[in-house]
Every structure is written in C-alpha cells, then in structure tokens.
Amino acid sequence: AGGQLVTHPGAPILVSLANKTVSFNCRITYPDSPVLQNFTTWYFHVDLQGQRSPREQIKCSPDLSSENQGHTLQCRVTPDLPNASATGTYYCCVSWPDFHKISEGVFILVRDTGYRKPVRGSQQLLLSCFAGLLTVLSILVTALLLWKKVGYAHATAPPLSPFTVCPGACPAQRPSE
Template identity: 35%
Template sequence: MASNLKVIFLFLWSLQYGGGQVNVQQRPPIRVALLKEEVSIPCKVTFPYIMKYTKFSVFYYWINLVGKKTFIYSKSVKIQIPPGEENRTTTQSYDHKTTPLESTSFTGTYYCEVKWDHIVKVGSGVFVLARDTGYIQTSYRWEILITLTTLLAALSITGTALLLWKRKVVCPGRNQLQNILRHEVETQPPPANPAPATPIYDCLDSEQVDVYSVLGSNTDKPPCRRSPPGKTPKKQETLEESFDTLYENI
C-alpha cells in the first residue's frame, strides 16, 4: 500500500514538474487587418526535449465580439530530439495564416492552444481588428503638434492681453493727463501781491517833467536818452557862447 502511494506521488510530481516546463506565448496582443487580407496568428511553444513533450497537437480558433467560438485549423506536431539536446528546453514557432478576411465581423480574439497527452496550454490570444479598405491608421504626431501649437497661441494671446491691461491701469492716457493739468491750473489761487508794472518813461529826468506831455502826444519819435551827469550838450554850449559874444559887443 505504501509503495503504491509512493508511485502515485512520484507520477503526480513528474506531471507537475513537466507541466511547469511547457508554455505557449502569443505576441503582439493587438493587430489591425484590412479586408481581403490574411492574418498571421502567432504561436510560440516552449517545451523540453523529452519524449512525452515532443509530440503534441496545435489548435487555432477565434472568439468574436459576441462570444462565439469558431475553430480555424489544427495540426499534429512530432519533434525529433537532436543529438546531445536531451532534457534541454527549446522554443518553436507555429504561426498560422488565416484565410482573407471577408467582412468586419471577423474582428475578435484569435487563440493558439497546444495539447499534450496530459497537459493543455492556451496562449493569451491576439485581438484582430478588421477594418474596411478605406481605413487609414491615424498618426498621433500631427495631433500632438496641433495641440501644442494651439496651446502656445492661447498663452501668447493671454499674455498680450494682460500686458495691455496692466499698461492701461498703471499709465493713464493722454487725455486724462491733460484734464489733470487743467484742473491744477484752474484751482491754483492768484498771487497775493502782483508785481508793479514797469514805467514806460523811466528815461526822463525829474527836470523834464514839463516835456512829458509832448512826449506822450508824439509817439512816433524815439525815446529820449539821458545825458551823463556833469556834461552839457554841445548845442547848449554853442548858444551860451553866442549870447556872451553878443553881450560884449553891446
């Protein structure tokens, strides 16, 4: 009884150990395909070079958007162990190309499933997006460039508006300055003691007051000039000499 349990335990352990050495990978996870175009379903199988793992079957199927499962293709694989590679792990590719897609209803997730005698491994799947022939794959570079340009233009306009507003608030306009100056001039009080007017006939001597009326009536003549003190005009001296000579003759 104990020996039988030991054998069962070793068998289960070998299954678990061997199952940890096999794997199925599918990359990339998303693909875009046009109608009338074939789609390659990736499938990479990892297994050790051991007799029970060198023989397996590969199944391909897809699940559409409503959850319906459809088998596509299956094949059996038997690997010959190369000399000197026993117990070593290897990875083999078993990609499969589907028939040309007929409509957009072929959109869905395509899987690769590998079955050994006692182990089943399924890949993570590849989502295939079937598009019409008019579909053009968009490039995000132009969208990013347009977004940045729009953002910079908006920032520039906002900065200019703020500068103009600040200048209007800090610096008053020309009309406002004129109004302020005019208000200051109007509100300024007149001087208390106005300066006396300068007399027009400052050049006249005190002895020539009787000539003032003559000068006032005759405005065409130039103003008189004061004679330096201590000097007698030449014409007056000539008249005095003539009177003296006349007096002596008499």
C-alpha cells in the same frame, strides 16, 4: 507535467482589411521529455459576441534542437479574415496526450473597408449650407439690434407736438425788463 508555455512573441493587437493576409506567431516551449514529443497545434478565435470558432490545425512539427534540456518551436498562424465579423481574439493551443495549453491571445481588428475620402459634392454642400446659415444669422442679429435701438429711442424721448402749451408764460414770450 510542467514547464510548457504557449505565447505570442509579436504585437498583442493587429489590424487588417477583410480578405487581406495577416499573420502572427505562436511560440511553444516545453521541456525535453519523450511524453511531450507528440502534440498537435491549433488555433481558434472568439468573436466580439463571445462565440468561439471551430479550431483550425496549425502545421507545425517539433524542432530538432534542444536548449537547456528544453525545446522552443515557433508556428506561424495565418487566419482567414473574410469580413469584419472575423474581428476577435485569436488563441493558439497545444494539445499533448494528457493535457493542453492555451495562449493569452492576439486581438485582430478586421475592417471591411479602409478610409474613404468624403465625396467632393457633399463637402461643397455642407460648406454652402454653413455659410448661408451664418449669413442669415448675421442679418437677423443686425435687424434685431437696429429694432431695439430705434424702439429704445422712442421710449425715452417725450412726444413732441406743435400744440404743446407752456405752463405760465413760455420763455420766448416773456416780456423783457
């Protein structure tokens, strides 16, 4: 048998909070043939650790209309998403008597909680610590610069002493001519 397709017409990635409803569709296309009229549809998911869940049957029945000697059926899947461990790739599968087809999958990211603003007190504490750190650093750098400047001035100037003796005659003591 050929011409059977199982696809997902929607977004390839969905995001949901735990215990919230999220759905996706499976589109099943198959040729008009009495052999292909009887099938079952189900879905399963593979979590982030590669573990496959038990399969869950989807209640779908074949459509009664035919287009170009083929049938197209859309089935809505609403998986149970109790917590973040439900994150994974969800696959639709159609089983005919002799074979089955599996879709490419829809990835569903499940979050236990949504965004929460940080506690106001922690923001205030962080800001105060940062301001205090900057204050201490600026005082230390200023003290270091002053210390280096004073130390440099003492190192370059000759020591002055009231008992300095001039070699020969001092300029102030020379007899004038």
